[in-house]
Amino acid sequence: MNIYAEIKKLIAEEATTLTYLAECISKQKNKHYTVQNLSNKIKKGTVNFNELSVILKELGYIIKFEQKK
Secondary structure: OHHHHHHHHHHHHHHHHHOOOOOOOOHHOOOOOOOHHHHHHHHHHHOOOOHHHHHHOOOOOOOOOOOOO
């Protein structure tokens, strides 16, 4: 799974921007995130769970763990 492609697809579908998401994460974590910083983290696959959770929340999604049957 390519997390960068998936997040970019969701961003386009929800008609938002990486700039907006960087601002949301900055507010939630009280830490400055630039668009470039966030983009690099997503491309490298180094986005942590909390960051991904904020991104998905802002895009209208949740993370759900489901046991494999």
